[in-house]
Amino acid sequence: MKRLGLVVLWLTFGTSALRLSDSVLDLHLTDEQLLQLSLHPNQAAIDDCVAQDLDLAQRGFNMQLNMPQNLNFLNATTLWGMIGAFIKDADSLVTVCQARQMFYDTLRTEYDSCMDPSYLINSGGAPVNTAMLYVHMMRHLEFMCGGGFGVYTDDMDCFLKNDNDPSLDPCFQTFNQTIHQDYNQLCPAVNTYMNCMNDGYVKLCGNVAGWTMCEYERVGYAWNCPGLRCYLTQN
Ligand SMILES: *[C@@H]1O[C@H](CO)[C@@H](O)[C@H](O)[C@H]1NC(C)=O
Numbered sequence: 001m002k003r004l005g006l007v008v009l010w011l012t013f014g015t016s017a018l019r020l021s022d023s024v025l026d027l028h029l030t031d032e033q034l035l036q037l038s039l040h041p042n043q044a045a046i047d048d049c050v051a052q053d054l055d056l057a058q059r060g061f062n063m064q065l066n067m068p069q070n071l072n073f074l075n076a077t078t079l080w081g082m083i084g085a086f087i088k089d090a091d092s093l094v095t096v097c098q099a100r101q102m103f104y105d106t107l108r109t110e111y112d113s114c115m116d117p118s119y120l121i122n123s124g125g126a127p128v129n130t131a132m133l134y135v136h137m138m139r140h141l142e143f144m145c146g147g148g149f150g151v152y153t154d155d156m157d158c159f160l161k162n163d164n165d166p167s168l169d170p171c172f173q174t175f176n177q178t179i180h181q182d183y184n185q186l187c188p189a190v191n192t193y194m195n196c197m198n199d200g201y202v203k204l205c206g207n208v209a210g211w212t213m214c215e216y217e218r219v220g221y222a223w224n225c226p227g228l229r230c231y232l233t234q235n
């Protein structure tokens with residue numbers, strides 16, 4: 001998958017592996033702007049995140065994927081790169097999804113409050129962009145392992161092949177430009193970005209693939225921009 005999320009954090013770990021990206025790190029926004037991005041619009045009534053539980057959940061996740069046990073949200077860039085390198089086909093995605101399910105089951109009612117960048121920043125001491133990346137990473141996995149699993153794996157070969165297609169570059173550039181010009185335009189910019197990814201992937205991989213990549217991006221921002229929707233291109 002390509003420039004997904006707020007900024008293409010294109011982590012490239014080997015050409016055969018899936019490149020998972022997230023735009024948070026490349027945007028070069030100030031910490032203050034990133035923090036605003038992370039504010040949860042409607043905080044649900046849920047349990048507070050307990051650091052030991054998050055740690056336990058992360059260790060289980062890492063163990064399942066044969067990754068160093070002590071990597072945690074502070075190592076989001078490394079984690080995301082390793083996960084991207086791990087996902088090479090449907091079977092390896094299933095393994096990642098099983099690890100994600102265990103991670104979720106360990107946290108359960110704490111999950112949403114642990115996946116809140118402001119918690120990771122304030123209680124966990126994470127730099128803003130690291131916290132943002134970690135949360136986007138987990139939200140992207142939620143989609144790939146949940147409702148998006150079937151559609152994602154159906155077109156996986158095409159996604160892996162076109163990961164870095166230059167036809168998708170303008171999507172991100174427009175997004176980046178809009179955000180820098182007027183930061184308050186985040187949600188309209190995400191909307192444009194999602195639609196641009198849809199159109200790009202419709203051409204590269206077909207209608208369902210377009211919707212899948214739109215949705216993959218949408219979930220990363222849903223907590224900032226709850227009203228966004230992706231539509232399947234009909235023709
Ligand atoms: C993980 O992050 C911590 C805190 O920034 C750092 O000290 C440690 O070296 C990192 N581990 C790896 C394997 O990158």
Ligand SMILES: *[C@@H]1O[C@H](CO)[C@@H](O)[C@H](O)[C@H]1NC(C)=O
Nearest residue numbers: 008026027028173176177180
């Ligand atoms: C995004 O835009 C800013 C401001 O124009 C620029 O400094 C930055 O390099 C751009 N990021 C990317 C990845 O193009």
